[in-house]
Amino acid sequence: MTHFPFEIAAVDGAARTGRIQTPRGDIRTPAFMPVGTAATVKALYPEQVSEAGADIILGNTYHLMLRPGAERVHRLGGLHRFMRWSGPILTDSGGFQVWSLSKLRQMSEEGVTFKSHIDGSAHSLTPERSIEIQADLLGADISMQLDECTAFPSPREEAERSMEMSLRWAKRSKAAFGERETQNLFGIVQGSTFEDLRRRSAEGLMEIGFDGYAIGGLAVGEGFEAMCEVLDFTTPVLPLDRPRYLMGVGKPVDLVESVARGVDMFDCVMPTRSGRHGQAWSDYGPVNLKNARFAEDDTPLNAAIACPASRDYSRAYIHHLVRAGEYLGSMLLSWHNIAYYEDLMARMRTAIAEGEFEAFRRGFLERWHSNEK
Numbered sequence: 001m002t003h004f005p006f007e008i009a010a011v012d013g014a015a016r017t018g019r020i021q022t023p024r025g026d027i028r029t030p031a032f033m034p035v036g037t038a039a040t041v042k043a044l045y046p047e048q049v050s051e052a053g054a055d056i057i058l059g060n061t062y063h064l065m066l067r068p069g070a071e072r073v074h075r076l077g078g079l080h081r082f083m084r085w086s087g088p089i090l091t092d093s094g095g096f097q098v099w100s101l102s103k104l105r106q107m108s109e110e111g112v113t114f115k116s117h118i119d120g121s122a123h124s125l126t127p128e129r130s131i132e133i134q135a136d137l138l139g140a141d142i143s144m145q146l147d148e149c150t151a152f153p154s155p156r157e158e159a160e161r162s163m164e165m166s167l168r169w170a171k172r173s174k175a176a177f178g179e180r181e182t183q184n185l186f187g188i189v190q191g192s193t194f195e196d197l198r199r200r201s202a203e204g205l206m207e208i209g210f211d212g213y214a215i216g217g218l219a220v221g222e223g224f225e226a227m228c229e230v231l232d233f234t235t236p237v238l239p240l241d242r243p244r245y246l247m248g249v250g251k252p253v254d255l256v257e258s259v260a261r262g263v264d265m266f267d268c269v270m271p272t273r274s275g276r277h278g279q280a281w282s283d284y285g286p287v288n289l290k291n292a293r294f295a296e297d298d299t300p301l302n303a304a305i306a307c308p309a310s311r312d313y314s315r316a317y318i319h320h321l322v323r324a325g326e327y328l329g330s331m332l333l334s335w336h337n338i339a340y341y342e343d344l345m346a347r348m349r350t351a352i353a354e355g356e357f358e359a360f361r362r363g364f365l366e367r368w369h370s371n372e373k
């Protein structure tokens with residue numbers, strides 16, 4: 001097993017803090033991974049993403065195979081060189097995006113065929129092809145198995161069929177990946193909201209053996225309570241000494257409640273996407289800077305965060321930019337939101353290291369549920 005060393009520095013309840021050591025740098029956990037869908041964390045330079053505190057970013061098989069093409073990225077030196085990000089990159093395997101973005105898709109045991117949402121051209125993804133794109137062509141440090149994200153809600157039989165196919169694809173993904181010294185491969189637990197299916201999926205993946213375990217099939221409309229319930233009965237089954245990655249999550253309160261349940265890694269489009277829609281995140285929830293109450297608010301978004309977008313610009317100015325539809329509005333809010341998310345992760349890492357995570361969590365939930373904005 002050539003998994004990256006995962007050093008757990010402290011445990012507080014089910015919460016853990018530590019670091020994953022990769023050839024391209026350490027990942028401090030719990031970690032939030034900004035999403036770089038089309039080889040860019042939208043509206044930010046890589047330097048800003050790194051200075052904001054991100055150790056690792058996400059890339060994506062689906063988008064990059066369609067445009068500019070995985071072979072082209074490879075000819076140009078791989079994804080790190082192409083986008084000038086020298087730290088670790090995790091890529092998703094593409095299955096989820098086929099379901100959420102493409103038209104006319106066909107699923108079979110072999111894989112999935114689909115039409116590009118960009119130009120309608122025909123494409124196919126198999127477990128083997130997805131690994132080739134992620135690990136060989138893009139050069140991801142961490143690749144994900146090809147899986148099927150089971151729709152929610154699903155009847156039990158459908159969830160079982162879907163989970164079992166993802167397990168077969170997990171086996172094929174691992175066989176295609178083989179043993180690599182400088183790259184890792186994560187399996188993805190499915191099983192929707194059914195405890196026994198989640199257990200069988202986790203046990204099946206551990207039997208195959210992966211460098212880390214993602215929890216898929218969540219943040220698909222099941223709601224906060226159901227997501228927490230699935231975490232309550234899934235994370236305890238997973239190995240303590242391997243990273244757990246909750247895919248597609250989430251709002252700040254989701255991150256706090258999931259870290260409390262033993263999750264180490266997260267990704268979400270929320271900070272950047274909501275920044276483009278005029279929203280700034282805080283411990284009190286989202287704040288829409290378009291709101292008239294900011295028109296003459298000369299205070300910064302959050303002076304406690306050492307990011308120019310959070311500390312140096314007034315809300316009045318950002319309000320003006322958003323109202324005027326100026327690019328700088330989206331740029332500053334995206335920058336602040338990434339810095340806020342990374343600051344939240346840093347506060348949680350410190351709280352766990354000091355054995356104070358419960359107190360941190362209580363304080364955060366009080367702020368989150370207060371109506372102060």
Ligand SMILES: CNc1nc2c(CCNCC3CCCCC3)c3nc(N)[nH]c(=O)c3cc2[nH]1
Nearest residue numbers: 035037059060092096149216217218219247248
């Ligand atoms: C938002 N909710 C959610 N996302 C899920 C995702 C995607 C996670 N984010 C990947 C980025 C998305 C933007 C482009 C770059 C990659 C899921 N992915 C996989 N493979 N399986 C899931 O069950 C799975 C489940 C998910 N649930």
